[in-house]
Amino acid sequence: MKDHGLSQGEHAVKMKPYLEKCARREIKRKARRERIEEVQRQRTDLRQSSYKIALKRINPTDGHVELYYISYKEYLLTDVWDKLRKKILQRDGHRCVICNSNHHLHVHHRTYENCGAEDDNDLVTLCSSCHKTFHRIGILK
Numbered sequence: 001m002k003d004h005g006l007s008q009g010e011h012a013v014k015m016k017p018y019l020e021k022c023a024r025r026e027i028k029r030k031a032r033r034e035r036i037e038e039v040q041r042q043r044t045d046l047r048q049s050s051y052k053i054a055l056k057r058i059n060p061t062d063g064h065v066e067l068y069y070i071s072y073k074e075y076l077l078t079d080v081w082d083k084l085r086k087k088i089l090q091r092d093g094h095r096c097v098i099c100n101s102n103h104h105l106h107v108h109h110r111t112y113e114n115c116g117a118e119d120d121n122d123l124v125t126l127c128s129s130c131h132k133t134f135h136r137i138g139i140l141k
């Protein structure tokens with residue numbers, strides 16, 4: 001090995017912060033990848049099952065609140081979703097949060113965990129192009 005003027009020990013000490021930084025970055029990257037994969041799994045799962053989302057309604061006969069189950073596709077056609085969608089669009093100023101476009105906006109689920117009873121933080125406005133990119137390659141540019 002060529003002599004760089006540093007002993008092996010000194011070299012290791014010098015490299016340590018750099019290697020630690022790489023390791024931290026790798027951990028972050030892995031966590032992010034796992035989070036994205038989890039969302040993709042939830043999405044596939046939702047799309048394949050026909051009755052997964054629980055919504056509340058009032059039973060007209062006894063006036064009690066009851067749960068009923070619908071598919072994700074049906075859910076996207078409900079008033080509940082429509083209202084929520086509009087609220088998120090308004091919050092994000094009718095702009096894609098990634099590229100700022102105001103054309104062909106979609107409201108994207110960051111997680112499908114609370115589908116039917118979403119938290120505002122579960123949803124974000126994306127244009128169709130950024131949305132497609134996300135679901136195709138799993139990352140937002």
Ligand SMILES: [Zn+2]
Nearest residue numbers: 108109131135
């Ligand atoms: Zn989406």
Ligand SMILES: [Zn+2]
Nearest residue numbers: 096099127130
């Ligand atoms: Zn966009």
